[in-house]
Amino acid sequence: xxxxxxxxxxxxxxxxxxxxxxxxxxxxxxxxxxxxxxxxxxxxxxxxxxxxxxxxxxxxxxxxxxxxxxxxxxxxxxxxxxxxxxxxxxxxxxxxxxxxxxxxxxxxxxxxxxxxxxxxxxxxxxxxxxxxxxxxxxxxxxxxxxxxxxxxxxxxxxxxxxxxxxxxxx
Amino acid sequence: xxxxxxxxxxxxxxxxxxxxxxxxxxxxxxxxxxxxxxxxxxxxxxxxxxxxxxxxxxxxxxxxxxxxxxx
Numbered sequence: 001x002x003x004x005x006x007x008x009x010x011x012x013x014x015x016x017x018x019x020x021x022x023x024x025x026x027x028x029x030x031x032x033x034x035x036x037x038x039x040x041x042x043x044x045x046x047x048x049x050x051x052x053x054x055x056x057x058x059x060x061x062x063x064x065x066x067x068x069x070x071x072x073x074x075x076x077x078x079x080x081x082x083x084x085x086x087x088x089x090x091x092x093x094x095x096x097x098x099x100x101x102x103x104x105x106x107x108x109x110x111x112x113x114x115x116x117x118x119x120x121x122x123x124x125x126x127x128x129x130x131x132x133x134x135x136x137x138x139x140x141x142x143x144x145x146x147x148x149x150x151x152x153x154x155x156x157x158x159x160x161x162x163x164x165x166x167x168x169x170x
Numbered sequence: 171x172x173x174x175x176x177x178x179x180x181x182x183x184x185x186x187x188x189x190x191x192x193x194x195x196x197x198x199x200x201x202x203x204x205x206x207x208x209x210x211x212x213x214x215x216x217x218x219x220x221x222x223x224x225x226x227x228x229x230x231x232x233x234x235x236x237x238x239x240x241x
Contacts, residue, residue, distance in 0.1 A: 002238035003211055028214070035202035036213035038221055040233045081237035106207055140196070141203040 004109040005080040009068065010044065011109065018064045020047040023101030023112040025087070025119065030134050032104070033116045033142035037134065041076070042084045045098045045114065056088050093121055093156045116144040121152040124161050132165060 013019045024032075027039025049057050062072050065079065076083035089095040097118035104113055114122070120138050123131040138144065153162045182190075202213070218235035225232035 003208075028211075031210045031214060032207055033203065035199045036205075036210040036217060038217040039214065040218055040236075081239075083236075104207070137199075141199055 002080065003082065004107045006042065006082045006084065007106055007109045007111045009065070009070070009079050010084075010111070013061065013064055016064065018060050020049070021098055021101075021112070022046045023098050023114050025097070025114045025122065027134070029114045029119050030138065032113050033119070033144075034134070034137045035141065037137075040083065042082050044084055044086050045089055045094055045101075046086050047089055047095075047098055058086065058088065061086055093118070093125060093152070096152075097122060116142050117149040117152055120144065120149055121156060121158060124153070124158050124165060125156070127161065135165065 010019070010022050014022065023029075023045050024042065025045045026041060026043030027037045028042050031037055031039070046061070048061065051057055062077065065072070065077050070077050070079050073083075076085050078084070087094075089098045097114045100115060100118065101112035102115050104111060116138065120135055123135040123138070153159055202210070205213075215236050215238060218233075222232040222235050
């Protein structure tokens with residue numbers, strides 16, 4: 001499968017220590033659990049080294065990709081035809097989602113995908129229209145553990161958002 | 171007219187038709203949700219192509235579909 005090439009590059013970055021860990025998020029992760037969704041991006045949550053100053057160091061990712069011939073264009077790096085956006089784990093919820101991502105095989109390549117419950121909590125947290133639409137789809141179509149989701153909602157301070165979402169018609 | 175057929179045969183209310191149509195969509199979405207990931211990615215690329223074609227035909231800015239071989 002052609003996407004394997006892109007995932008292999010990400011796996012190489014982990015092997016080389018450029019990335020501590022990565023996991024697929026966003027629309028492609030949702031596509032793992034529900035019907036395919038229209039998306040143009042491969043969102044990749046990453047764990048990267050943090051400098052003593054507290055700043056994240058993303059430049060080694062771009063440098064390592066550049067040496068392979070994959071150059072960043074704006075926020076994206078096109079890796080074998082797929083625009084990849086690297087998103088550092090920006091809060092405790094995403095850090096946990098990344099740490100607990102599930103390991104899957106895509107063709108001959110292994111990769112990590114954010115678990116359904118974490119993905120749903122992140123959708124709720126970000127709260128954009130398309131995130132909430134996908135959350136509604138996830139509730140209807142995906143297999144997930146309600147208790148795990150409820151636990152995430154409580155631990156990450158999302159209860160009010162969740163209650164508001166559940167009260168929406170439809 | 172000499173026919174026993176009732177012109178209402180086969181007719182249904184808007185509500186029952188909608189309920190049936192929506193149920194069929196739900197079933198279809200669940201079938202799609204169960205496809206192998208690889209098959210889903212092929213559909214994602216098809217969706218990108220369709221979206222790009224529509225937006226381009228309307229003179230709207232459009233992103234380039236994924237350039238994957240064998241798709």
